[in-house]
Amino acid sequence: MSPNPNGPPVPPALSPEQQGTWFAYMRVMLRLGYEMNRQLQTDSDLSLPDFDVLNALADSPDGRLQLTGLATRLAWERSRLSHHLQRMSARGLVERSPSATDRRATDAVLTDAGRAALTAATPGHTDLVRRMFFDGLDPALLPALRTALEQVHEQVLVHGTLPRPGQPQRRLPGLEPAG
Amino acid sequence: MSPNPNGPPVPPALSPEQQGTWFAYMRVMLRLGYEMNRQLQTDSDLSLPDFDVLNALADSPDGRLQLTGLATRLAWERSRLSHHLQRMSARGLVERSPSATDRRATDAVLTDAGRAALTAATPGHTDLVRRMFFDGLDPALLPALRTALEQVHEQVLVHGTLPRPGQPQRRLPGLEPAG
């Protein structure tokens, strides 16, 4: 009982090589996430989400970013970010500050304490990344790995449901599917 | 003010090539996780964690696995798994059943409904993986990507804090740091 006697609108399954690659990816993602979380929590009293937020802000001009942009960059729900910033600001790591250009909008701003926490946490985190990710990796594979990941990233940006980060988030007229 | 005037016990920073690779990895991980979650939730009423559990069980003999082994395989805390299985069993997707070999232990067992849910969800998920991950990837890079990910996985297994999956979880005597 073939699912479709008339030929293939049915998507083809993954090839064995693709499946192997995918499983490897998932395993790395699960374990590495666990280890990163654990290390940051233990050594720096930061969760991995905390760390991601701090990094995104530190990487932005004036350590400041509007919430929607930050959420997009992190691939978070906005309400998650809103809750999370509330907790982080209670700990003094970030502040909320009204946007200069849009009175609806709020910017998240890195505080000095937040920057200090990031600075303190970074070496240990980097060290873990090097040990867990790069030290076991054949250096000859590095360029291919990077290119592959960048291709995948681009693909997710193009076909995913989230807007491209750092892009105006407004829906542009005339781009809806024709009616 | 160099951090260490006497030479480098200070870990070297990542090379630019490594940093680029790492950022690409993190971006893929964040966005792809978001998209997978969303797709499964929308199309199949399963979260990505649900799906991971179902897959792990379906992939085990008799659709049955002891909790600790399952937790290790998923890189989850055991208590998280315990809570999660409670919810999944309330939905009829899995059952708990006492282990045959260890009276402390509990096995998670896939129910027929669980297997059916997995079967129903898999094509859509696979399709998303193919579109988001493989369709934008130069096939020539696939073998290198796979090898690289497998090397990283092995590295995380060796240097991580979790036991290797499918391994006896007992701490072996004589392996403690010497006193």
Added chain:
DNA sequence: GGAAGCTACATGACATGTCACCCAATCCGA
């Protein structure tokens, strides 16, 4: 310039995950 609709964000209720601690079964050495 004003109504309709959209965007930015907050919030409260609820789902999920973590942490500290619990007990029972097993293991191991004396």
Added chain:
DNA sequence: TCGGATTGGGTGACATGTCATGTAGCTTCC
């Protein structure tokens, strides 16, 4: 074979994430 240490798992309190909804500011178009 007894006793402590270890392991397997559960649980309740609390931290975190999601969903539905509310409000205010922006934009568009007449």
